[in-house]
Amino acid sequence: MAGxxxxxxxxxxxxxxxxxxxxxxxxxxxxxxxxxxxxxxxxTMPEQGxxxxxxxxxxxAREVLELGTFTGYGTLCMxxxxxxxxxxxxxxxxxxxTRIARRYWERAGVADRVVLRVGDGARTAADLLxxxxxxSFDLVFIDADKAGYxxxxxxxxxxxRPGGLAVLDNTLFFGRVVDPDAxxxxxxxxxxxxxxxxxxxxxxxxxxxxxxxxxxxRKNPI
Numbered sequence: 001m002a003g004x005x006x007x008x009x010x011x012x013x014x015x016x017x018x019x020x021x022x023x024x025x026x027x028x029x030x031x032x033x034x035x036x037x038x039x040x041x042x043x044t045m046p047e048q049g050x051x052x053x054x055x056x057x058x059x060x061a062r063e064v065l066e067l068g069t070f071t072g073y074g075t076l077c078m079x080x081x082x083x084x085x086x087x088x089x090x091x092x093x094x095x096x097x098t099r100i101a102r103r104y105w106e107r108a109g110v111a112d113r114v115v116l117r118v119g120d121g122a123r124t125a126a127d128l129l130x131x132x133x134x135x136s137f138d139l140v141f142i143d144a145d146k147a148g149y150x151x152x153x154x155x156x157x158x159x160x161r162p163g164g165l166a167v168l169d170n171t172l173f174f175g176r177v178v179d180p181d182a183x184x185x186x187x188x189x190x191x192x193x194x195x196x197x198x199x200x201x202x203x204x205x206x207x208x209x210x211x212x213x214x215x216x217x218r219k220n221p222i
Contacts, residue, residue, distance in 0.1 A: 004209065015047065022046040026073065029104045033071045039097075042070060048211045049077035052141065052167065055216075056081035059165050061138035065128070066090040067121045067152050068144030068169075072101025078141070079110040089137075091117045091124040091144075122148060125155040135161040143169040146186035149193050153217075157202060163221040166203070168193075172213025 005011070022030075026049065033043045056064060056078050062085065064078050069092035079088050092098050098116055105111040117124045121144045140156040142149065149168065156166045173190045176182040194215070197205055203217040 020046045020050060022049070025104065025108055026076065029071060029073050029076065029100075032100065033073070039070075044070075044073040045211045048169070048214065049073055051210075051214070053077040053081035055165060055167060056139060059139055061165075062086040063137045063139075064088040065125075065137045065140045065156070065159055067125065067140070067142045067156075068092060069098050069101055069116065070094075070143070071097050072104055074141060074143065075101060075114060076104055076108055076110065078139075079105065079113040080108065082113055087113055087115060089115045089117065089128065091119070091121050093118065093120060121145070122151050122155065125152065125159070129155070129158055132159075134158050135164075137161065137164060139165045139167065141167045141169070146170060146173065147189045149189050150196070153193060153197075157219060160219045162219060164219050166215075166217040166219070168215040168217065170212045171207060171215040172209065174212060177213075 026046065030043055030046065034040050052074050055061075062083060064082070064087070066075055066078070066088055069075055069090040072090075075088055075090045082088070095118055098118060102111070102116070105114050117128075137159045138161060140159055142152045142156060144152060153166065153168065160166060171190060171194055173187055176187045177191045177194065179187075194207070197203070197215065197217060200217075203219055206216045208214045208216065
């Protein structure tokens, strides 16, 4: 088997040219987000949104929890992939960015599939557990503040049904996870969680070296 291919800019463009099916609505949302310079690094890549949609379909998810809405690109991709009656409960601390998200959910005709909860992510996740009980979600997507990832992951396992899937974004964190000089709270949280996931026998595990690192953790069925 060949080793890992190094993704040059040309190869990334090739991958997108032969596989990404981003429509005008998603392209408009990504362009609007990229136009805000301080936020450009937080934009969801189109291939990542496409992966999220596929994972919703592959898992047969009807109930999705998202921690970290931002401008709603991932939410939109997942909401479109839901079956009739499916729902994404998405949580974010920002009214400003989620106003943008709401506009695009309306344009896409999926606003009725999205429930937005604005507030602290960990607090909202705890409230949802009180309201709905454990095991009520099929898929949990985590893309919020990185220092909070260890807490969000543990909450995700409570929220997921047996066999449900946790998807964690940014688990390579701009490559900083392998930089010994990177000791900030975000990097150390991601680095520590990655190590803990490797040893966590509650889940099946796969870290995909795409985008900024995407970890799939499937809760054991029994």
